Amino acid sequence: MKNTKIRKRSNAPIFWGLFGGGGMLAALFGPMLVFITGLAIPLGLLLPADTMSYAKMLAFAQNILGKGFIFAVIALFMWHAAHRIFHSLHEFGVHAGTGCKLLTYGVAFVSTIVAAVILLGL
Amino acid sequence: MSDTQKIIEIEVLRYNPESDQEPHSQVYKVPFTDDMSVLQGAQYIKDNFDGSLTYRWSCRMAICGSCGMMINGVPKLSCETFLRDYYPNRIRIEAMAHFPIEKDLVVDLSGFMEKLEAIQPYIIPKEPRTLEQGEYIQTPSQFAEFIQYTSCINCTLCYAACPQVGLNPDFIGPAAIALAHRYNMDSRDGGQAQRMELLASEDGVYNCSAVGYCSEVCPKHVDPGNAVNVNKIHAAKDYFLRFLSPKGGSK
Numbered sequence: 001m002k003n004t005k006i007r008k009r010s011n012a013p014i015f016w017g018l019f020g021g022g023g024m025l026a027a028l029f030g031p032m033l034v035f036i037t038g039l040a041i042p043l044g045l046l047l048p049a050d051t052m053s054y055a056k057m058l059a060f061a062q063n064i065l066g067k068g069f070i071f072a073v074i075a076l077f078m079w080h081a082a083h084r085i086f087h088s089l090h091e092f093g094v095h096a097g098t099g100c101k102l103l104t105y106g107v108a109f110v111s112t113i114v115a116a117v118i119l120l121g122l
Numbered sequence: 123m124s125d126t127q128k129i130i131e132i133e134v135l136r137y138n139p140e141s142d143q144e145p146h147s148q149v150y151k152v153p154f155t156d157d158m159s160v161l162q163g164a165q166y167i168k169d170n171f172d173g174s175l176t177y178r179w180s181c182r183m184a185i186c187g188s189c190g191m192m193i194n195g196v197p198k199l200s201c202e203t204f205l206r207d208y209y210p211n212r213i214r215i216e217a218m219a220h221f222p223i224e225k226d227l228v229v230d231l232s233g234f235m236e237k238l239e240a241i242q243p244y245i246i247p248k249e250p251r252t253l254e255q256g257e258y259i260q261t262p263s264q265f266a267e268f269i270q271y272t273s274c275i276n277c278t279l280c281y282a283a284c285p286q287v288g289l290n291p292d293f294i295g296p297a298a299i300a301l302a303h304r305y306n307m308d309s310r311d312g313g314q315a316q317r318m319e320l321l322a323s324e325d326g327v328y329n330c331s332a333v334g335y336c337s338e339v340c341p342k343h344v345d346p347g348n349a350v351n352v353n354k355i356h357a358a359k360d361y362f363l364r365f366l367s368p369k370g371g372s373k
Contacts, residue, residue, distance in 0.1 A: 007319060012328035013361035016354060087331045091285060 015083055015105065022080025025073060033073070058122065067119045075112040082108035127153045130209045132163050134175065135216035137223050145223060149212070154205045160215060161189050161200040164227070177227035184341055187277030191227050192216040197282035197339045218282040220291070234278055237294050240320055241302035246313030264309040271304035271349060273342040280336035280346050286329045293329040294320060296336035296346035303349035306356075322357040330354070 040047050050056065060066040082104040089100055129151050137145035150167045158166075161179055168175045177200075180186040184202045191200050194214050205213065221229035251258075280296035281287045287295050294302075302317045321327050330350045337347040 007323035007325060009319075009322055009361070010324045010326055010328050010357075011361075013322075013354075013358035016328060017358055017362075090289065091331060095289075 015079070018076065018079035018108075019083035022076035022078070022083075025076050026080055029073060030077075061119060061122050067122070071115055071119050074115040075108075078108040078111040079105075128155075128209060129153050130163070130205050131212040132160075132167065133212055133214040134164070134167065134226070135214075136175075136226055137217070138174070139225060145217075147214075152205075154209075156204075156206045158205050159201050160191075160193055160198075160203045160205060160213065163205050163213075164200065164215065175227075176225045185275065187275030187341075190218050190277045190279045190282065192219055192282065197279040199277060199279070199341050202341065218278065220282055220284070220288045221278070231278065233291060234276075234281060234295070234298070237298040238276065238301065241294065241298050241305075241317055242313055243298075243301045243305060245305060245308060245311045246316065247310065248312030258310045260309055267309075268304045268307040271300050271307070271344055274300055274304075274344050274346075275342055277341060279339045279341065283335040283339040284330075285333055285335070286331060290325075290329055292325045294325055294327075296350060297344075299327060299353060300344055300346035300349040303353060306353075318357065318360050321353050322360055327351075327353045327357055 036047065037052065039045065041049075041052050061070055086100055086104040089095075089104075094100060131149055132152050133147050133149045135145050136142070136148050150171050152163050152166050154163060154166070159182070161177075161182065164175065164177050165179075168177075177189065177191070179189040179201065181188070182201045184199050187199070189200045190197060192198075192215065193200065193203050194208070195216075197218060200215070215227065217223045217227050217229050221231065221233075224230045274297055276297060278297060280300075284293075284296055287293050299321065302321060305311045306314045306317060327350050330347075332347070332351060334347045336350075337345045340346065
């Protein structure tokens with residue numbers, strides 16, 4: 001590193017921001033979602049059996065707030081995971097750079113688009 | 123030497139740039155007493171076995187930051203690490219990780235010096251101030267914002283600890299960022315925008331993956347990991363708000 005070097009501004013804040021947003025959501029809602037969708041509903045605990053029936057879920061996804069929630073949970077979780085995997089690969093010595101970036105952030109990007117298209121189509 | 127004299131094996135990573143292709147280990151059997159530090163162990167080797175053994179030291183009391191080395195793989199100041207805590211096992215001392223070795227336990231710190239210089243570790247006044255205006259007044263809470271970061275002694279143990287420094291030697295690194303933060307947080311300072319150019323760059327804070335080992339090994343209880351991560355937030359704000367604010371730091 002030389003002091004005279006012209007330094008390029010890092011574009012990391014975009015990905016770090018999405019990572020941070022996803023991390024916050026995951027911390028706030030992740031365990032609850034795992035409990036509801038993975039334990040409570042299948043095992044019939046606490047919640048009425050038809051809580052996640054198709055009709056109810058469809059109505060939830062058709063509501064603008066419901067759409068927003070589902071979109072945020074899918075997209076931001078994916079960006080969070082992509083960023084974490086990208087940096088973990090780096091720490092394990094895989095520095096494929098652009099390739100790794102495309103693979104990890106690419107999956108998050110595609111998931112975001114797919115989630116948006118499907119939710120808007122409902 | 124009495125019969126009860128305890129002897130510890132010290133394995134030293136040796137490297138002489140004039141004769142060695144690469145570093146190699148050498149083991150010395152050092153008689154020691156319970157009050158002897160690892161640094162004193164190295165001094166015993168130099169005085170009694172091999173006068174060419176090279177290492178840095180000065181104060182012997184964890185103030186100067188010169189005697190950092192890897193002790194059984196952990197970055198530590200050798201003056202405040204005691205042989206008795208390793209006995210009867212062998213102790214291995216090596217030059218600090220992530221730095222080029224100059225000779226034996228001495229590393230080349232010029233890269234760190236450049237980084238330190240680059241963050242401008244001094245107060246850059248907001249505006250010129252005349253003598254008639256008197257001294258700066260600082261409240262205890264303004265003082266508390268930066269005081270812990272002033273404790274840094276530039277021992278660079280945090281660089282030896284940081285896996286990201288190991289992967290990208292251009293990363294400005296924990297201590298230099300902690301010092302940038304120290305001056306940024308000072309109410310007398312107005313150099314945030316100038317330092318932001320560096321912190322927000324590709325060599326800047328986002329190289330950090332929040333491992334936190336830098337703060338763990340710090341002998342002065344500075345928390346460089348916190349300084350780095352707080353500045354991720356500052357750099358992100360600067361990134362997104364630079365078009366709104368004329369004070370945006372980077373180009």
